[in-house]
Amino acid sequence: METVSIRRYYVWQLPVRVYHWVNAVCVTVLCVTGYLIGSPLALQSSSEASFGYWFGTVRFVHFVTAFVFFFNFVGRIYWGFAGNSYARWNNFLVFRKSQWREIIEVLKVDILQAKAQPLESIGHNALASLTYFLTFIAFLFQCMTGFGMYAAMSDSWLPQLFAWIVPVMGGDFAVRQWHHMAMWFFIIFSFIHVYLVFYHDYVEGRGVLSSMVGGWKFIEKEKGKN
Amino acid sequence: MEEKMLTVYEQMQSRGYSRRDFLRFCSWMGALIGVEATGLARVVHALETKPRVPVVWFHFQECTCCSESFIRSSHPIVADILLDKISLDYTETLQAAAGKQAEEALHATMKKYKGEYLMLCEGSVPTEADGVYCCIAGRTALDIVKEAAEGAKAIVAWGSCASNGCIQGAKPNPTGATPIHKIVTGKPIINVPGCPPIGEVMAGTIVHLLAFDRIPQLDGLGRPKAFYSRRVHDTCYRRPNYDAGLFVESFDDENAKRGYCLYKVGCRGPVTYNACGVMRWNNGVSYPIQSGHGCIGCSEANFWDNGPFYQHLASFPGFGIETTADKIGVAVGAATLAGMAAHAISTNIRKRHEIKKDQNEQDKKGGA
Numbered sequence: 381m382e383t384v385s386i387r388r389y390y391v392w393q394l395p396v397r398v399y400h401w402v403n404a405v406c407v408t409v410l411c412v413t414g415y416l417i418g419s420p421l422a423l424q425s426s427s428e429a430s431f432g433y434w435f436g437t438v439r440f441v442h443f444v445t446a447f448v449f450f451f452n453f454v455g456r457i458y459w460g461f462a463g464n465s466y467a468r469w470n471n472f473l474v475f476r477k478s479q480w481r482e483i484i485e486v487l488k489v490d491i492l493q494a495k496a497q498p499l500e501s502i503g504h505n506a507l508a509s510l511t512y513f514l515t516f517i518a519f520l521f522q523c524m525t526g527f528g529m530y531a532a533m534s535d536s537w538l539p540q541l542f543a544w545i546v547p548v549m550g551g552d553f554a555v556r557q558w559h560h561m562a563m564w565f566f567i568i569f570s571f572i573h574v575y576l577v578f579y580h581d582y583v584e585g586r587g588v589l590s591s592m593v594g595g596w597k598f599i600e601k602e603k604g605k606n
Numbered sequence: 607m608e609e610k611m612l613t614v615y616e617q618m619q620s621r622g623y624s625r626r627d628f629l630r631f632c633s634w635m636g637a638l639i640g641v642e643a644t645g646l647a648r649v650v651h652a653l654e655t656k657p658r659v660p661v662v663w664f665h666f667q668e669c670t671c672c673s674e675s676f677i678r679s680s681h682p683i684v685a686d687i688l689l690d691k692i693s694l695d696y697t698e699t700l701q702a703a704a705g706k707q708a709e710e711a712l713h714a715t716m717k718k719y720k721g722e723y724l725m726l727c728e729g730s731v732p733t734e735a736d737g738v739y740c741c742i743a744g745r746t747a748l749d750i751v752k753e754a755a756e757g758a759k760a761i762v763a764w765g766s767c768a769s770n771g772c773i774q775g776a777k778p779n780p781t782g783a784t785p786i787h788k789i790v791t792g793k794p795i796i797n798v799p800g801c802p803p804i805g806e807v808m809a810g811t812i813v814h815l816l817a818f819d820r821i822p823q824l825d826g827l828g829r830p831k832a833f834y835s836r837r838v839h840d841t842c843y844r845r846p847n848y849d850a851g852l853f854v855e856s857f858d859d860e861n862a863k864r865g866y867c868l869y870k871v872g873c874r875g876p877v878t879y880n881a882c883g884v885m886r887w888n889n890g891v892s893y894p895i896q897s898g899h900g901c902i903g904c905s906e907a908n909f910w911d912n913g914p915f916y917q918h919l920a921s922f923p924g925f926g927i928e929t930t931a932d933k934i935g936v937a938v939g940a941a942t943l944a945g946m947a948a949h950a951i952s953t954n955i956r957k958r959h960e961i962k963k964d965q966n967e968q969d970k971k972g973g974a
Contacts, residue, residue: 424861425852
């Protein structure tokens with residue numbers, strides 16, 4: 381029987397893990413409240429408007445969560461410069477040839493369901509890096525369009541930074557439309573992300589699922605040279 | 607044409623208005639453009655002493671609803687003085703002169719008051735086919751705009767046509783209808799969108815120019831902040847229903863009778879910047895939402911393409927007219943879930959092999 385010796389690597393530092401879960405909660409809350417803002421529930425109520433504020437509350441939660449989401453994102457960018465090698469900003473830029481080879485490798489495993497070869501990467505695999513880079517762009521887009529719309533009803537300096545997006549995109553309607561479409565990116569991303577984490581844990585057995593809780597990953601020893 | 611430029615006050619006097627009428631007019635206008643009580647003296651002083659500003663008023667691709675709205679602004683003197691007198695120099699719809707005389711009047715004003723006159727534009731300018739879709743006196747609107755803008759002190763783009771293209775600019779925009787600010791550069795341009803803009807908003811913009819001799823504070827889209835800084839939604843009297851989550855579901859339901867918020871039947875109030883909720887229309891009688899119909903966002907760019915009007919989300923480009931981003935999102939989401947399910951099944955079949963192999967090996971080891 382072949383014996384695979386495994387080494388435990390501390391990959392995700394505490395700030396990365398905290399960021400991940402704060403982000404997960406924020407995205408969930410933002411998608412749910414955002415969807416409700418777009419298509420509010422039908423209420424047949426004969427009460428006066430002054431007795432209710434549920435829709436106002438939904439919007440308030442959306443806005444507050446958006447601020448948390450934004451600063452959490454800013455914190456992650458900072459950690460991209462201060463964190464360990466797995467958290468560094470350059471993980472998310474896939475320019476090296478070896479990274480593209482790995483992307484093809486991962487696609488083979490994910491889509492063609494080829495037998496998993498142990499990957500070079502210990503942190504994010506190259507395909508995940510590319511995907512997260514795209515999600516960062518989506519975060520930025522969602523912050524810009526969201527705060528851009530919010531700017532008109534706020535004196536706070538942060539939304540004002542994004543007020544210029546409204547004239548650029550041709551008015552609030554277009555901004556809202558794009559903001560709403562981008563929400564679906566987050567929803568679909570979340571589905572696939574959660575599934576693939578389960579999948580990789582399932583076929584690789586490197587403990588990727590628990591790594592975002594404890595920070596440890598379990599890597600085959602001969603691959604753990606780098 | 608008059609030789610000496612009279613002030614607004616002198617003109618009012620010559621038409622039989624009293625000092626009291628004049629002051630009332632000034633306070634009305636002061637309130638409209640949002641000056642404080644202490645600033646009112648400046649308005650009065652300006653209209654008393656400054657000679658009237660020469661004005662040329664052009665009509666291009668439009669329906670004249672802006673002029674109609676303007677002459678119906680609630681204070682009669684506004685129309686009387688500002689339109690009848692102020693823009694006497696040239697305005698196709700209301701001038702007595704026609705043909706050669708009209709052209710002469712226009713060119714005389716443009717020559718005599720070069721750099722001083724106000725240029726008011728109603729309508730968009732077609733740019734396709736060298737602009738032949740709109741010609742006045744044998745010249746294209748494009749030529750006329752460029753020539754008149756050259757010597758203008760400032761330009762006011764009346765209505766959505768002139769400020770964002772409005773219906774003429776809707777897809778596929780066969781005439782290449784273009785708003786003024788995309789044709790003229792290097793001149794102060796005030797956009798006063800709306801189809802039409804509220805008469806008082808138009809009057810207020812003009813009075814601001816007359817009284818302060820400089821353009822009012824503008825937002826990112828060149829609109830006077832005094833009138834366009836807030837959404838229709840933010841000043842809507844139905845807003846409490848929105849916050850309470852009380853919505854009209856269809857125009858004939860109980861909620862519509864109760865006057866709930868029209869958000870779900872496509873009201874564009876939340877994305878439309880205008881003063882309708884505050885100033886209202888026809889001497890402050892009503893505005894669309896008060897009459898039970900959602901705002902269609904007529905003062906916003908591309909409102910005609912952001913349809914259907916009775917749907918909160920626009921239809922998704924490239925799909926059917928009823929298909930919103932939500933429907934597509936749900937379809938993609940369902941496809942993703944289905945794909946994941948299929949993937950999970952095949953993964954399990956594959957993993958079974960591996961587990962079996964491992965089991966066999968362990969059994970062998972145990973047996974040895």
